[in-house]
Amino acid sequence: MSCPSITLTLWSASWLAGACSPDDVIDAIRAWAPMHLVDAADAEVALRWDLPWPDPADVGPVALLKAMRGVTAADPAAVPALTLPAAGDVRGLPVGTAFAAAALDAGQGVLVGTPGGPGIGIVPRVEGPDVLRWTVFGVPAVPRADGQPGLGEVEYTLREAVRDAADALSSMHGGFDAGGGDPRARIAEALADVSRHTTPDGTPARALRILDTADQVATILTVAGESSGRAQTATGAAARDDTLRPLWTAVRAARVAAVASCVRSHQPRT
Structure with a gap:
């Protein structure tokens, strides 16, 4: 988590x-x-x-x-x-x-x-x-x-975010700061740390899938943003933030929707 x-x-x-x-x-x-x-x-x-x-x-x-x-x-x-x-x-x-x-x-x-x-x-x-x-x-x-989106909508949006994140990050000016280490290794390390935190037995599989995907997108955005940020000008950093902001919004919305669906799964059906 x-x-x-x-x-x-x-x-x-x-x-x-x-x-x-x-x-x-x-x-x-x-x-x-x-x-x-x-x-x-x-x-x-x-x-x-x-x-x-x-x-x-x-x-x-x-x-x-x-x-x-x-x-x-x-x-x-x-x-x-x-x-x-x-x-x-x-x-x-x-x-x-x-x-x-x-x-x-x-x-x-x-x-x-x-x-x-x-x-x-x-x-x-x-x-x-x-x-x-x-x-x-x-x-x-x-x-x-x-106005909370359904799981189908957030799952589709997350899939789009994965693609958009890759496109956006590859087109960023300023490149990556080599002093920060291999971004792929840092992403793998961050995901391993996130995976230490467990979910209760019986958590719906779809919600878990959405949370896992959101974690992957968020980790990539975090590591890439930190790495590129050190190598960018102020103008480039502002453009980067404008590009990543909607992707972060999608990650937050997906997490909230997935967790809400887990909470609802414990409530009596009427």
Whole structure:
């Protein structure tokens, strides 16, 4: 998996549905860092969900699970939802909230609740070497996932992105910085690191395929962008960013749609 928020969303949805144990979720989350600090965004959240505040504490992922269980106990229809915002693309964020600002800054976050109802938002951040900090926010109203593309659409878009990425990167001016090492070796190393993070048993095969493809595209874009960026002028770097931006948008949309489909797979059919 590409980020802690995806891991938390997938594994917590499986746990809340009774398909895995809390220890399974904790083990998956701990794969991101040996130490996990947790805190509340404010005193009200700390009091309601029994979380550390104002300073974070090394209470581990179990504190996150307790807060998530608290939300679902109050509203059995509540589920986790992934958000991967970026500048100019804030879909899935509750506008004007502290959670929205933190998630946009981090580029990721998890919402827990029923669309239209109150809930919580969780944002992970790297706090230091081998330390991940999770902050829990109160969310007055969880946004509805309006206009979210289907898996067929995102899978087609990803296939196009693979082709477009290759075309775009091969046409970039400025070439690659040889000092950065062999790009192919760096891509393989990055993909191997991503593959360490597991998904719950029973994750739909199509969703897994989409997540894997998104990881491949994202890794290629990251490594190629870093390599070419060091060798480009400011003008060339701006042109590169304009070229890659829609491809990154496609990657984020694919990840959100795939994770949402996994969460839905745990919900009772009506």
